[in-house]
Amino acid sequence: MSNHEHREAAHQPVKRKEMSRRQFLSYTLGGATAFMAGGAVLPMIRFAVDPLLTQKTEGTFVKVVEESKITNEPQEFRFQVHQVDGWYESDPELTAWISRDQQGNVFALSPVCKHLGCTINWNTQNDNQYFCPCHEAKYSPEGKNLAVAPAPLDEYDLKIEDGFIYLGPIKPNTKV
Amino acid sequence: MFKGIYNWIDERLDITPMWRDVADHEVPEHVNPAHHFSAFVYCFGGLTFFITVIQILSGMFLTMYYVPDIINAYASVDYLQHKVAFGAIVRGMHHWGASLVIVMMFLHTLRVFFTGSYKAPREMNWVVGMLIFFIMLGLGLTGYLLPWDNKAYFATKVTLSIAESVPYIGPYIATLINGGEVVGAQTLTRFFAIHVFFLPGALLALLAAHFFMIRKQGISGPL
Ligand code: HEM
Ligand code: FES
Numbered sequence: 001m002s003n004h005e006h007r008e009a010a011h012q013p014v015k016r017k018e019m020s021r022r023q024f025l026s027y028t029l030g031g032a033t034a035f036m037a038g039g040a041v042l043p044m045i046r047f048a049v050d051p052l053l054t055q056k057t058e059g060t061f062v063k064v065v066e067e068s069k070i071t072n073e074p075q076e077f078r079f080q081v082h083q084v085d086g087w088y089e090s091d092p093e094l095t096a097w098i099s100r101d102q103q104g105n106v107f108a109l110s111p112v113c114k115h116l117g118c119t120i121n122w123n124t125q126n127d128n129q130y131f132c133p134c135h136e137a138k139y140s141p142e143g144k145n146l147a148v149a150p151a152p153l154d155e156y157d158l159k160i161e162d163g164f165i166y167l168g169p170i171k172p173n174t175k176v
Numbered sequence: 177m178f179k180g181i182y183n184w185i186d187e188r189l190d191i192t193p194m195w196r197d198v199a200d201h202e203v204p205e206h207v208n209p210a211h212h213f214s215a216f217v218y219c220f221g222g223l224t225f226f227i228t229v230i231q232i233l234s235g236m237f238l239t240m241y242y243v244p245d246i247i248n249a250y251a252s253v254d255y256l257q258h259k260v261a262f263g264a265i266v267r268g269m270h271h272w273g274a275s276l277v278i279v280m281m282f283l284h285t286l287r288v289f290f291t292g293s294y295k296a297p298r299e300m301n302w303v304v305g306m307l308i309f310f311i312m313l314g315l316g317l318t319g320y321l322l323p324w325d326n327k328a329y330f331a332t333k334v335t336l337s338i339a340e341s342v343p344y345i346g347p348y349i350a351t352l353i354n355g356g357e358v359v360g361a362q363t364l365t366r367f368f369a370i371h372v373f374f375l376p377g378a379l380l381a382l383l384a385a386h387f388f389m390i391r392k393q394g395i396s397g398p399l
Contacts (some may be wrong), residue, residue, distance in 0.1 A: 056357065
């Protein structure tokens with residue numbers, strides 16, 4: 001032991017930056033612990049956030065009605081979409097209010113009130129407006145919010161092919 | 177006989193000092209309603225804990241019948257409420273307890289506030305208490321969806337719209353807690369897991385910290 005110390009003293013000028021035994025052990029044990037904890041936790045985190053990272057399904061278009069049936073007065077049309085919710089597939093029925101604007105262009109409004117999500121109806125108050133029975137929101141024929149609701153009614157993506165109207169995903173109102 | 181069993185265990189494990197640490201200490205006069213009746217305000221923390229224990233127990237029993245599945249959830253709640261003996265009572269305990277726990281927690285918070293008990297050295301326990309408060313709100317929120325009736329469904333729709341209105345990251349938060357784009361099968365299983373495992377786990381850890389700090393620092397002095 002004393003011999004050893006003596007030799008250390010002799011080598012004084014060449015000061016090597018050495019890791020102490022204690023440091024080495026805490027780095028290796030710490031690293032191994034972090035690795036094992038990460039190995040256990042990361043799969044679970046990726047598992048939990050999967051809905052964030054899965055590709056959104058492309059909105060498909062569904063045939064709803066002949067274009068010739070559409071008037072300036074909004075009319076209610078129902079159509080089915082195929083919906084995949086994880087392991088549960090269903091065909092819920094949706095509703096659209098379809099009409100023509102001043103220039104004669106066809107557009108389709110969603111019936112979901114932009115206040116708190118009740119279902120709106122057309123002209124129930126004989127004022128040529130959309131009306132929501134829940135808290136009396138009112139919308140113009142183009143879906144512009146006239147009372148209570150903070151935003152205009154959403155629109156369906158719409159295309160016309162061979163004289164038929166096809167509706168797609170919901171988008172913010174483009175008319176007002 | 178109980179004395180005998182206690183002594184038998186105590187000889188082997190020496191549990192008396194532990195017991196003394198946890199429970200064997202005087203209740204100071206200023207928090208004892210037997211001395212000053214107005215000291216009943218010091219009971220609200222214990223009452224909050226009492227109702228929390230009832231929530232956890234009644235919740236555990238509810239899961240014997242409840243299934244978190246969009247086809248069967250409503251039917252299972254309907255069954256346990258109307259067909260199972262004492263179903264209305266056990267579900268009622270959980271249902272009313274969920275509101276009562278918030279009331280008790282609020283009164284407890286008022287007591288802590290007006291006695292100034294949040295001041296040094298007890299700041300950390302105020303913070304832990306606030307975290308418990310948010311966990312409780314989370315439990316109420318996720319539990320509300322579980323019966324999968326119209327009220328539950330639309331309340332969750334509104335919740336998700338609120339989450340979505342957070343600037344920039346709102347849509348991501350909403351998708352994450354919704355478990356996808358539709359409020360449906362995956363939302364229900366997600367809320368169920370959060371309601372019965374994640375939040376109660378976090379709650380118990382925070383309660384342990386809360387009580388440890390109270391034991392360490394003692395109850396705050398008289399006004
Ligand atoms: C302090 C903690 C808790 C609070 C505040 C709470 C709150 C709620 C609420 C508000 C509901 C809806 C009740 C209703 O529909 O009438 C609910 C339902 C439910 N909770 Fe909890 N809960 C708590 C703890 C737990 C725990 C620990 C479990 C299980 C281990 C649990 C299991 C359930 C189940 C299975 C339901 C669905 C049955 C039903 O709706 O009646 N809960 N909870
Ligand atoms: S939900 Fe339509 S007015 Fe409130």
